[in-house]
Amino acid sequence: MSATTLGAGLLAPARPAAFWPSGWVAGLAWIGAAAAISLLPDADDLGRTQELATLAAGFGGLVLLAALGSTLSGLAPRLARLREAGPWLIVLAAALLAWELATAKYELLPRPFFAAPQSLLEVFTDDYARLGESVWRSLLLVVPGYALGAVIGFLFGVAMGWSRIVGYWAHPVVRLIGPLPATAWLPIAFFAFASSRGASTFLIALASFFPVTVLTWSGVSAVSKAYYDVARTMGASPWFLVRKVAVPAAMPSVFVGLFMGLGASFSVLVVAEMMGVKAGLGWYMQWAQGWAAYANMYAALLVMAGMCSGAVTLLFRLRDRLLSWQKGLVRW
Amino acid sequence: MVSGVNGARLEVRGVSHAFALEKRSLPVLQDIDFTAEPGEFVALLGPSGCGKSTLLRLVAGLEPPTEGQLLVDGAEITGTHPSRTIMFQDPTLFPWRTVRGNAQLGPEARGTLAADGPRIEEALRLVGLAGFASAYPHQLSGGMAQRASLARSLVNEPKILMLDEPLGKLDSLTRLAMQRELVALWERERFTALLVTHDVEEALLLADRVLVLSDRPARIRADIRVETPRPRRRDDAGLVALREEILALLGLAEAA
Numbered sequence: 011m012s013a014t015t016l017g018a019g020l021l022a023p024a025r026p027a028a029f030w031p032s033g034w035v036a037g038l039a040w041i042g043a044a045a046a047i048s049l050l051p052d053a054d055d056l057g058r059t060q061e062l063a064t065l066a067a068g069f070g071g072l073v074l075l076a077a078l079g080s081t082l083s084g085l086a087p088r089l090a091r092l093r094e095a096g097p098w099l100i101v102l103a104a105a106l107l108a109w110e111l112a113t114a115k116y117e118l119l120p121r122p123f124f125a126a127p128q129s130l131l132e133v134f135t136d137d138y139a140r141l142g143e144s145v146w147r148s149l150l151l152v153v154p155g156y157a158l159g160a161v162i163g164f165l166f167g168v169a170m171g172w173s174r175i176v177g178y179w180a181h182p183v184v185r186l187i188g189p190l191p192a193t194a195w196l197p198i199a200f201f202a203f204a205s206s207r208g209a210s211t212f213l214i215a216l217a218s219f220f221p222v223t224v225l226t227w228s229g230v231s232a233v234s235k236a237y238y239d240v241a242r243t244m245g246a247s248p249w250f251l252v253r254k255v256a257v258p259a260a261m262p263s264v265f266v267g268l269f270m271g272l273g274a275s276f277s278v279l280v281v282a283e284m285m286g287v288k289a290g291l292g293w294y295m296q297w298a299q300g301w302a303a304y305a306n307m308y309a310a311l312l313v314m315a316g317m318c319s320g321a322v323t324l325l326f327r328l329r330d331r332l333l334s335w336q337k338g339l340v341r342w
Numbered sequence: 343m344v345s346g347v348n349g350a351r352l353e354v355r356g357v358s359h360a361f362a363l364e365k366r367s368l369p370v371l372q373d374i375d376f377t378a379e380p381g382e383f384v385a386l387l388g389p390s391g392c393g394k395s396t397l398l399r400l401v402a403g404l405e406p407p408t409e410g411q412l413l414v415d416g417a418e419i420t421g422t423h424p425s426r427t428i429m430f431q432d433p434t435l436f437p438w439r440t441v442r443g444n445a446q447l448g449p450e451a452r453g454t455l456a457a458d459g460p461r462i463e464e465a466l467r468l469v470g471l472a473g474f475a476s477a478y479p480h481q482l483s484g485g486m487a488q489r490a491s492l493a494r495s496l497v498n499e500p501k502i503l504m505l506d507e508p509l510g511k512l513d514s515l516t517r518l519a520m521q522r523e524l525v526a527l528w529e530r531e532r533f534t535a536l537l538v539t540h541d542v543e544e545a546l547l548l549a550d551r552v553l554v555l556s557d558r559p560a561r562i563r564a565d566i567r568v569e570t571p572r573p574r575r576r577d578d579a580g581l582v583a584l585r586e587e588i589l590a591l592l593g594l595a596e597a598a
């Protein structure tokens with residue numbers, strides 16, 4: 011991961027107004043890939059080949075413009091972030107070209123399991139309504155479920171860490187039930203809840219509940235006694251000790267729990283949508299696979315990756331903001 | 343010049359304290375008996391690990407003594423009270439709060455933040471951290487953290503202020519300046535001060551009275567009055583003589 015292990019020239023810290031060699035190479039690579047997509051004949055009858063070429067060429071043109079812009083001192087500082095992406099842009103152009111050649115042009119990989127890039131593009135241009143609807147339905151399921159589990163888990167974890175009695179009774183239960191994957195409750199949940207929506211929300215909440223509870227609890231238990239002593243000598247009430255000492259001190263640990271819970275929630279979401287809920291991205295993938303519409307499946311996978319990554323990014327932003335007092339936070 | 347005395351009388355009556363370890367009990371304080379008059383400045387001197395910090399914890403009410411009684415203005419200490427604050431040996435600043443956030447901890451806990459605002463700024467200025475009010479503890483040096491911790495104690499207008507090696511991490515120049523500030527502060531506010539220190543000279547420069555403690559379990563080996571008027575000079579003949587006496591008590595007499 012460290013920048014120094016890669017080509018020092020490519021990743022040298024961006025200085026304002028300078029030649030951006032990887033930018034020029036990347037722009038030309040994208041235009042080259044576009045030319046290959048457009049000019050080489052498809053082995054089979056595929057739609058959206060020219061549109062894909064246009065997109066690739068347009069993107070290459072933008073990169074070239076940026077490369078030109080970074081030689082102008084006025085624009086250079088704004089392009090500094092982009093300059094770091096130069097090597098990635100080159101590799102992506104090469105990957106697109108390789109993918110295109112191996113599928114659409116020469117059919118080196120078995121069809122239809124390996125879909126061509128233009129087929130994915132076709133899914134986005136032709137089926138965007140259904141995809142968008144699926145994203146929306148997935149979000150409607152995962153956001154309330156995750157939030158519910160996280161809030162209850164947080165409160166429960168604080169109570170467990172703070173109160174000996176709650177800890178005494180809750181600890182064995184959490185220890186026994188917690189490590190059980192939330193998906194194991196699937197049959198029971200779909201039986202116990204009238205609607206599949208209720209069952210899925212419950213399961214997603216359960217999935218985020220456990221890690222948030224455990225990490226909040228351990229965070230609160232690990233708070234140094236010295237902090238409480240300081241606050242107590244200044245007249246702090248027990249409520250103040252919980253709110254202003256225990257909780258803020260435990261926050262770094264709580265965020266680890268929130269992060270783990272997010273992953274668990276997504277995994278339950280997909281399973282629930284494939285098993286019972288007839289909507290959402292998980293269902294879309296299942297449905298596409300049933301029709302051997304692999305391009306749709308990959309497109310949904312890509313959208314799902316964007317959704318999960320976006321959620322994690324949001325969580326990390328929130329953490330960076332709330333925990334700015336910590337030094338050396340990992341960047342996402 | 344001496345304004346009204348704000349401090350409380352502290353009576354320590356036959357206090358012994360032991361910590362329960364796994365198998366045995368560790369006696370730390372033994373028959374500690376003394377009275378600090380309101381506004382008196384008492385220094386506690388003793389070898390490392392003898393129980394000085396423990397004694398302060400008892401006075402703060404963080405722990406009850408195993409034996410004996412502690413009284414403030416005649417009333418037994420049963421718990422913590424903001425009129426008795428400690429500046430702890432470790433600064434123990436809350437890392438998630440800025441320097442100002444740490445300094446306002448007491449007023450915030452008691453719900454008097456609005457009224458105490460100017461006091462907080464004054465305390466920060468007094469310890470020379472006005473310019474660092476919005477810095478986080480991890481951005482401070484060790485000495486700055488100690489000064490922030492001092493500000494946090496001062497804000498509470500204590501009747502008894504306990505200082506557990508408050509100047510331990512400061513360089514010798516800042517230390518001199520802070521000693522002067524401490525005396526000025528005490529002369530102005532006249533709280534009762536309990537100062538734990540390793541530094542014999544510091545005890546003699548600041549205190550009205552020096553209690554010399556023995557090795558663990560700590561007993562009071564000597565109760566020495568320092569009559570020299572303030573401002574004191576460290577080369578004052580009386581202080582130098584006292585210094586020799588105390589060093590001898592601690593078994594560290596300089597070969598004369």
Ligand SMILES: Nc1ncnc2c1ncn2[C@@H]1O[C@H](COP(=O)(O)OP(=O)(O)OP(=O)(O)O)[C@@H](O)[C@H]1O
Nearest residue numbers: 361368370389390391392393394395396397431558
């Ligand atoms: N919570 C505790 N549990 C068990 N033993 C303790 C506890 N706190 C302190 N002690 C023991 O009590 C003794 C006195 O500790 P204390 O912190 O009062 O020493 P001190 O005089 O302040 O030393 P120093 O000058 O090094 O700060 C030590 O031997 C220590 O190990």
Ligand SMILES: [Mg+2]
Nearest residue numbers: 394395431506
């Ligand atoms: Mg100590």
